[in-house]
Structure formats: structure tokens, C-alpha cells
Amino acid sequence: MTRRDARVFDELLPAGDAEASTDPVAGAAPDPAVETAALSRVQGWRRVFRTNRVLWIIAAAAVVSLVAGLLVGRFVLSPADAASLTDPPAPGLITVAMERGILSNDVTIRGDVGYADSVEVTIDTAALGGPAVVTGSVPEPGATLTPLSVALEVAGRPVIVLPGDLPAYRTLVYGLTGPDVVQFKEAMRQVGIDAGDPASDRFDETAAAAVTALYTQIGYPAPAADPGAADAVRAAQEGVSAAEQALAAARADLGQAAGGASAVEIRAADNAVNSAQRALDVRRGQPPGDPAEVPAWQAELSDLQDALELRQLERRQLDAAPDTSGQRGAVEAANRQLADARDGLARARDQALPALPAGEVLYLGDLPRRVDAVNVARGQVLQGAAMIVSGATITVTGSAAPADAALLTVGGEATFELPDGTPHRAVISALTPGPTQGDRWEIALQPDELTTEQAMQLQGSNVRVSLPVGATAGEVLFAPLAALTAGPGGEARVEVVEGDPRDGADAVTRLVAVETGLAAGGSVEIVSADGALSEGDLVVVGR
Known part of the structure; x- marks a missing residue:
């Protein structure tokens, strides 16, 4: 740069800049072209600094930050870096404190919470002979059906709830046999009524007497006997009376033909026989109402029969030696007719014993049961399902592998958590093997009593169930x-x-x-x- 260029440059710079400039060539003459070029360059740099001032400030700040970061990274260490630069601690022992408590081995399963499966209740009304009008005892939804509950009243007659799984499919009358008879006897045993030997499948006199006791217990009259059966009893009684008269006449003829004894003796003997016969007939017609008195009644009948046979023997001894075979044959025939008439009377009375109509009993398993819905109202004609019932208590149902199920027993305890996290006790109520060997077993559990709110919260949920299979006796x-x-x-x-x-x-x-x-x-x-x-x-x- 010439002296002139330097001088021009100094004149164009601000005062502070001009003072900082130097003049290396003193006394040189200025060159106009050089001065013009220098002036253009200076104005260009000033324009660059003035129009991009923000950009230059940001760039300067970035440079300063970079330098500061490098300095901080050089002299500040992280905890991990500091730990890596220190010596490792001396190795120690890994210990655990001994504890005191109850140890337990558990089988853990998942269980579904809910009521027993819903069942539609239908009632057999075919034997009514008229419209099945609901006359009363209509339960409200949420009501509980227990043994001896009256589920419904149809045409003035009750529908009695009894424990059992087999539906009532026929009216039980004297002399019938079958599994429904066994179920009735077992149901009577569970409600405290004697219906005879549950192992016997015959509906006998004791079972018929239990029907009367059943209706007495629920406050309804026993089913009325079939009018035809009552007529048969009256006809059989008349037949017995006619046979007795025929026998008396035959005996009188025999006495006259024999002639070996006086008429007074024969009449007295006949009266004795007739008296013994009447005593026996009267007692036969008075069967006890209490099943417990049946053995004594049967023993009394045996004694009266023995007395009758003795009177008959005494009467026969009065017969004389003359040929009375015809008269004796008539007497024997009259005796057979009387025996047949009495057997007929016994059968007629058996057929007139109380029966249990199929439409007046409702067998339900897993009692008690909860009424979920009622499809009829008082005054309506019953058609289709009368109501829908389900289990009245919450149950928990899950499954386990055969090896785990083999460790469990009915009556064993289990626990599961309520919605608030509180443990709740349950008892194993049933263990059902899978359909084939190796399939999982079904496990049913009955929880301890739950509040209504807890039951509603648990309904339909799936819970974790712990079933202890071995535990210490205490802590x-x-x-x-x-x-x-x-x-x-x-x-x-x-x-x-x-x-x-x-x-x-x-x-x-x-x-x-x-x-x-x-x-x-x-x-x-x-x-x-x-x-x-x-x-x-x-x-x-x-x-």
C-alpha cells in the first residue's frame, strides 16, 4: 500500500480506527486510483458488518459457549467417572436376616367368580285339567329359594322346592318304582321327614304318609285323593260285607246238615267266628297315620288273625260226622271269596293313599337358589318358564393340573384377594376330574360370607387363588x-x-x-x- 492509500484509508475509518492506523511510507504522494479502490473495499466491509450484526453476535456467543463447554468437560467429572478413577471397595459377605413366620407351600390358580349357572324353571301343569292361573306366592327378583320354599302357587296349589337334580316327570303314587322315588325319599330325609328306606325305589305306605307330612309342614292340605279311588274303596268294602254274609249263610247250612251239635252251640261258634272276623276287619281298616306305629299295628293284625283261626277251628270241630262235603265246600268257597274281597279292599285303600303330583314339586340342585327374573304375575296364566334362578351364593371356579389337583382335598382352605386387596378365605367344595386322563381338573370353592357390596364387586371377575398344600403348624x-x-x-x-x-x-x-x-x-x-x-x-x- 502506498502512502496515499494509507492516508485515504485513515480518513475513511472512524476516529478511533484512524488513530490506530500507521503510515509505513511517510511523505509518499497520494494515488487517486488507489484511494478509490481502498474506499470501495472499506465501504463493503462496513456494509457486511452492519447488515449481519445479529448473525455475528450469535456466532460469537456460540464460540464462547463452545470454549466454555470444553473447559467444563475437561475439569468437571461425573459420579460414574469419579467412581472409575477410585479404587474398588473391599469385598464383603452377602447376608440375610433370619425371619420368623408361617411357611406355606401353595398351589396357585386363577378362578372365575360368579353365581351358579342360571336355570329356567318350568312347571308341569298338564294334570290341572284347566288353565294354570297363578294365584299367589310369586317371588320377587333377588329372593332366595330354600328347601320347602313355595316357589309359586298355581290354581291354589303350591309348587314346593325340594333338593334334587332329576326333574319331576310323573305323579308318584303307591306301588311305583324308579329313580324319582329314590330322589323323593332322599329329599324327605334332608328336610327331616321319614319316607322310608332311601335305598328302596318303591313308593310304599311310608312314602305316601310322608307326602301328608310334607304338606302339613308347609301349611297346605295334602292333594285330594282321586274320586275314582274313593269309589273303589267303597265298592270293595261292600264286597267284603257281601262275602261275609255269604260265608255266614254257608256256615249255617253246614251246621244244619251236620246235626252233630245243637243249634245254640253252632250259633255261638258262628258268632265267635264272626266277632273275631269283624275285629280283624275293623283293625285292618284303621292303619296308623304315624309311620312309627306301623309295626305295632301289623303285630296286632297278626294276633287278631290267630284269634280268628282259632274260632274257626272250634267251629269246625262242632261239625258232625254226617256227609256234609257239599256244605263244607260252600263254606270254603265263601271263605275264598271273602279273602279275595278283603285283598281287593286292601288294594283299593292303597290306591287311595296320598300321591305327589308332578306339578306340585320343583327339584333344584345346589340349594339355596337366587331368583334372577320372574316371568309371571299373580292372575296370569302360566306359560313357558316361570322364572330364572341361579346359585344364591358366590362361587369361585378354576382348574388345576392333575398333579396339583392330587394334592388338594374337598374341605381344604384357600385364599383370594377382595377388590380392596384384603385376603378372603374360601373352602374347596368340589374337585372334578377332567373328561380324559391328563386333562385339567375343575376346582369349585365356596368363599366365606361376603357383603352385598363385595359380592357385586367380585361378580364376573377373575381372581388369583392360593391353595395351601403344606404349612407349618405355627410361626x-x-x-x-x-x-x-x-x-x-x-x-x-x-x-x-x-x-x-x-x-x-x-x-x-x-x-x-x-x-x-x-x-x-x-x-x-x-x-x-x-x-x-x-x-x-x-x-x-x-x-
Whole structure:
């Protein structure tokens, strides 16, 4: 640059800049072209600085930040970097404190919570002979049906709830046999009514008497006897009377033909026979209402029969020697007719015994039951299903593998959590094997009583159920299985830390021989022979 160029440059710069400039060539003459070029360059740089001032400020700030970051990264260390530059701590013992509590081995399953399956209740009204009008005892939804409940009243007659799984498909009358008779007798036994031997499948006099007792207990009259049966009884009674008269006439003829005894003796003997016969007939016609009195009644009939046969023997002894075979044949025939008439009367009376109509009994399993919906109202004609019922109590149903199910028993306890997390007790009510070998078993559990709110919250949920299959009798001392080591003689032992486990190899420890009990959940019951262990002692599980 010439002296002139320098001078022009100094004139164009601000005052502060001009003072900072130098003049290397003193006394040189200025060059106009150089001055013009220098002036253009200076104005261009000034324009660049003036129009991009913000950009230059940002760039300067970035440079300053970069320099500051480099300095901070050089002199500030993270905790991990600081730890890497320090020496590792001395190794210590890994210990666990011994605890006291109850150990339990559990089978864990998932269970669905809900009521028993819903059932549509239908009632057989075919035997009514008229419209099945509902006349009363209509339950409200939510009501509970128990044994001897009246589920409904149809045409003035009750529909009685009894325990059982087989539907009532026919009216039970005297002399019938079958599984429905066995079910009725078993149901009567469960409600405290004697219906005879439950192992017998015959509907006999005792079962018929139980029908009367059943209706008396619920406050309804027993079903009326068939009018035809009552007519048959009256006709049979008339037949017995006619046969008795025929026998008396035949005996009178025989007495006259025999002539061996006086008319007075024969008449007295006949009167004795007739009196004994009437006593027997009268007692036969008075069967006891209480089943417990039947044996005594039968014994009395036997005594009266013996007395009759004795009178008949005495009467026969009065017969004289003359040929009276014809008259005796007539007497024997009259006796057979009388016996047949009496048998007919007994059959007619049996057929007139109380019966149990199919439409007046409702067998339901798993009682009690809850009424979910009612499809009829008082005054309506019953058509189709009368109501829908389900189990009245909450049940929990799950499944388990055969190996786990084999460890369980009916009546065993279980626990599951309520919606608020509180443990709740349940009891195993049924264990049902799978359809084929190897299939999972179905497990039914009956929870302890739940509040209405709890039942509503649990309904339809799936819960985790724990079923203990082995537990200590009470609280025991236990430690992790990893704390056990074997001694030189094969005995089990644990290493107890006396000092600070952080001392590592220098820590003071002692070996204690122990006996082990139940193992569950990674822990094992510990018993020391000399009581040298207690809750809170630190035992070594690793180094």
C-alpha cells in the first residue's frame, strides 16, 4: 500500500480506527486510483458488518459457549467417572436376616367368580285339567329359594322346592318304582321327614304318609285323593260285607246238615267266628297315620288273625260226622271269596293313599337358589318358564393340573384377594376330574360370607387363588435355602455373622448345625439344636 492509500484509508475509518492506523511510507504522494479502490473495499466491509450484526453476535456467543463447554468437560467429572478413577471397595459377605413366620407351600390358580349357572324353571301343569292361573306366592327378583320354599302357587296349589337334580316327570303314587322315588325319599330325609328306606325305589305306605307330612309342614292340605279311588274303596268294602254274609249263610247250612251239635252251640261258634272276623276287619281298616306305629299295628293284625283261626277251628270241630262235603265246600268257597274281597279292599285303600303330583314339586340342585327374573304375575296364566334362578351364593371356579389337583382335598382352605386387596378365605367344595386322563381338573370353592357390596364387586371377575398344600403348624424360624451348607458329616448348617459383614474375609462368623423343616418359596424352616439362632441373626448366603 502506498502512502496515499494509507492516508485515504485513515480518513475513511472512524476516529478511533484512524488513530490506530500507521503510515509505513511517510511523505509518499497520494494515488487517486488507489484511494478509490481502498474506499470501495472499506465501504463493503462496513456494509457486511452492519447488515449481519445479529448473525455475528450469535456466532460469537456460540464460540464462547463452545470454549466454555470444553473447559467444563475437561475439569468437571461425573459420579460414574469419579467412581472409575477410585479404587474398588473391599469385598464383603452377602447376608440375610433370619425371619420368623408361617411357611406355606401353595398351589396357585386363577378362578372365575360368579353365581351358579342360571336355570329356567318350568312347571308341569298338564294334570290341572284347566288353565294354570297363578294365584299367589310369586317371588320377587333377588329372593332366595330354600328347601320347602313355595316357589309359586298355581290354581291354589303350591309348587314346593325340594333338593334334587332329576326333574319331576310323573305323579308318584303307591306301588311305583324308579329313580324319582329314590330322589323323593332322599329329599324327605334332608328336610327331616321319614319316607322310608332311601335305598328302596318303591313308593310304599311310608312314602305316601310322608307326602301328608310334607304338606302339613308347609301349611297346605295334602292333594285330594282321586274320586275314582274313593269309589273303589267303597265298592270293595261292600264286597267284603257281601262275602261275609255269604260265608255266614254257608256256615249255617253246614251246621244244619251236620246235626252233630245243637243249634245254640253252632250259633255261638258262628258268632265267635264272626266277632273275631269283624275285629280283624275293623283293625285292618284303621292303619296308623304315624309311620312309627306301623309295626305295632301289623303285630296286632297278626294276633287278631290267630284269634280268628282259632274260632274257626272250634267251629269246625262242632261239625258232625254226617256227609256234609257239599256244605263244607260252600263254606270254603265263601271263605275264598271273602279273602279275595278283603285283598281287593286292601288294594283299593292303597290306591287311595296320598300321591305327589308332578306339578306340585320343583327339584333344584345346589340349594339355596337366587331368583334372577320372574316371568309371571299373580292372575296370569302360566306359560313357558316361570322364572330364572341361579346359585344364591358366590362361587369361585378354576382348574388345576392333575398333579396339583392330587394334592388338594374337598374341605381344604384357600385364599383370594377382595377388590380392596384384603385376603378372603374360601373352602374347596368340589374337585372334578377332567373328561380324559391328563386333562385339567375343575376346582369349585365356596368363599366365606361376603357383603352385598363385595359380592357385586367380585361378580364376573377373575381372581388369583392360593391353595395351601403344606404349612407349618405355627410361626417358625426360617432362612433362605442358599444359607444352608453341608458339614463334613453331611449335616446341615448355617454360617452366622457375629461382626460386621463388610469386613469380608476378616468378619467374625460361626457355623451352627441345624435341622431343616418345610421348604417353601425359596425359604426353609430352621431349628437349631441348642437354640443358638434367633430372629434377626445374619446368615451368609454368598461371598
